[in-house]
Amino acid sequence: MVRTGNQSPDISKNAVLAVAALTAFLPPFMLSSVNIALPSIQQAYSASAVWLSWVATSYLLSSAVFLIPAGKMGDIWGRKRILVLGTWIFIVSTILCPLAPTMPFFIFLRAVQGAGGSLMLTMGMAILTSVFPSAERGKALGVNVASIYLGSSAGPFFGGLLIAAFGWASVFYVNALLGAVSIFLLKTRVPFEWREGSSKRLDLPGCFIYGASLVAVMYGASILPSVWGISLMAAGGVLFAVFIRRMLRSEDPLFEIRLFSGNRVFAFSNAAALINYAATYSVAFLLSLYLQYIKGMSPSEAGVVMVTQPLLQAFLSPYTGKLSDRIEPGLLASGGMLSTALGLTIFAFLGRETPMAFIFTALILLGLGFAFFSSPNTNAIMGSVPSRFYGAASGSVGTMRVLGQMTSMAVITVVFAALLGSEQITPERYGTFLVVVKISFSISSLLCFLGVFFSWFRGNLHGGHAGKAEREEGQ
Numbered sequence: 001m002v003r004t005g006n007q008s009p010d011i012s013k014n015a016v017l018a019v020a021a022l023t024a025f026l027p028p029f030m031l032s033s034v035n036i037a038l039p040s041i042q043q044a045y046s047a048s049a050v051w052l053s054w055v056a057t058s059y060l061l062s063s064a065v066f067l068i069p070a071g072k073m074g075d076i077w078g079r080k081r082i083l084v085l086g087t088w089i090f091i092v093s094t095i096l097c098p099l100a101p102t103m104p105f106f107i108f109l110r111a112v113q114g115a116g117g118s119l120m121l122t123m124g125m126a127i128l129t130s131v132f133p134s135a136e137r138g139k140a141l142g143v144n145v146a147s148i149y150l151g152s153s154a155g156p157f158f159g160g161l162l163i164a165a166f167g168w169a170s171v172f173y174v175n176a177l178l179g180a181v182s183i184f185l186l187k188t189r190v191p192f193e194w195r196e197g198s199s200k201r202l203d204l205p206g207c208f209i210y211g212a213s214l215v216a217v218m219y220g221a222s223i224l225p226s227v228w229g230i231s232l233m234a235a236g237g238v239l240f241a242v243f244i245r246r247m248l249r250s251e252d253p254l255f256e257i258r259l260f261s262g263n264r265v266f267a268f269s270n271a272a273a274l275i276n277y278a279a280t281y282s283v284a285f286l287l288s289l290y291l292q293y294i295k296g297m298s299p300s301e302a303g304v305v306m307v308t309q310p311l312l313q314a315f316l317s318p319y320t321g322k323l324s325d326r327i328e329p330g331l332l333a334s335g336g337m338l339s340t341a342l343g344l345t346i347f348a349f350l351g352r353e354t355p356m357a358f359i360f361t362a363l364i365l366l367g368l369g370f371a372f373f374s375s376p377n378t379n380a381i382m383g384s385v386p387s388r389f390y391g392a393a394s395g396s397v398g399t400m401r402v403l404g405q406m407t408s409m410a411v412i413t414v415v416f417a418a419l420l421g422s423e424q425i426t427p428e429r430y431g432t433f434l435v436v437v438k439i440s441f442s443i444s445s446l447l448c449f450l451g452v453f454f455s456w457f458r459g460n461l462h463g464g465h466a467g468k469a470e471r472e473e474g475q
Contacts, residue, residue: 027117032155062114071395086119091179098169142321153310160303213239268458275451277404312367321375329376336372341448
């Protein structure tokens with residue numbers, strides 16, 4: 001059965017919320033649990049620090065490439081159908097990852113994982129927004145965001161336990177099993193299909209141009225400051241300009257670029273999301289390495305420490321999402337961004353003798369900041385457009401997240417390459433590694449302070465673009 005708009009019966013709301021929550025949980029659970037496994041993966045493949053950074057970067061880059069096409073694919077072929085496809089891709093690639101014979105092939109499979117994860121995240125949020133009306137949307141999106149960060153919090157803890165008991169490959173097999181549960185729920189509990197808009201064709205040349213631009217920029221950033229790296233980044237910039245020009249001229253664009261013009265809530269909320277993720281995503285990567293290399297913790301011990309921030313966010317996000325249904329999301333998100341900036345500033349002073357109380361304080365500030373930023377900001381983005389653009393808006397949310405995460409990893413990849421090169425992180429190089437950590441967190445802190453500007457000056461959602469969007473849905 002195909003449905004459009006907010007036409008789903010109440011009985012389907014709980015089922016959709018459960019499925020959206022699980023499919024939102026899996027990709028970050030995979031990412032965060034792999035962060036704990038990085039030293040084990042480095043040992044298994046004798047990988048350099050730069051290769052190690054590509055374990056996360058390859059996943060994020062692939063996700064970014066597929067997020068925009070995912071929104072359009074859902075509009076054309078149905079959001080549930082694309083969600084099922086993405087989940088199957090995620091399951092199969094996850095099973096194959098530990099079987100990879102070489103590090104390059106392992107990185108390739110991580111990229112395939114990223115493609116599946118992007119379809120899951122984009123379609124889950126689009127379906128959720130289609131089902132829940134604006135008065136209930138903030139709370140539902142808050143549950144969705146809580147699931148994402150519950151995945152982030154569970155990953156380090158359970159990943160550490162799994163690695164200690166069964167080895168690093170077990171992290172992947174558990175994720176595949178949870179993916180199978182998602183398929184079961186989709187097939188048995190969600191009988192409806194959601195498809196809106198009149199699109200009948202996927203712009204494959206546009207997909208290629210968009211993907212090529214991102215790959216060029218990201219790979220170029222990873223090999224800076226070489227001439228080849230600068231050239232690739234410049235080529236990526238040119239290709240992205242070509243993509244935008246193509247979207248503006250198309251009658252049926254892959255992504256509706258015009259959503260960014262004349263809608264300050266949508267544009268500034270996306271900019272704030274991009275900056276927030278660019279500033280914060282590398283925290284888990286850097287802190288995992290810091291706790292295990294500098295503090296001498298085991299993977300499970302590091303996981304217990306790192307669980308503080310995402311667990312706090314997972315607990316608070318449904319409440320901040322519900323709060324954003326009544327209070328301007330910009331006010332809540334700006335306070336959250338400021339709290340995050342303060343936490344990152346504390347991390348910029350990490351050293352060999354840094355007390356654990358110092359680290360926990362920073363993690364609490366980050367947890368509070370993420371909770372008050374993410375759910376309200378997502379509500380602002382999804383609530384500022386009519387229902388026919390939910391797929392595009394959901395793709396935009398995911399794209400800002402992954403582009404920000406990718407930028408975050410690009411920054412530390414460049415810093416790693418500049419200071420450590422292709423060398424592994426060994427006790428003789430711990431001093432240099434600490435310099436990398438301090439520089440990376442200092443850059444992140446400055447970015448987050450910049451993000452406060454975009455968050456504060458986004459304009460009003462309630463009575464502004466939200467009201468306009470609701471009127472257009474009713475037409």
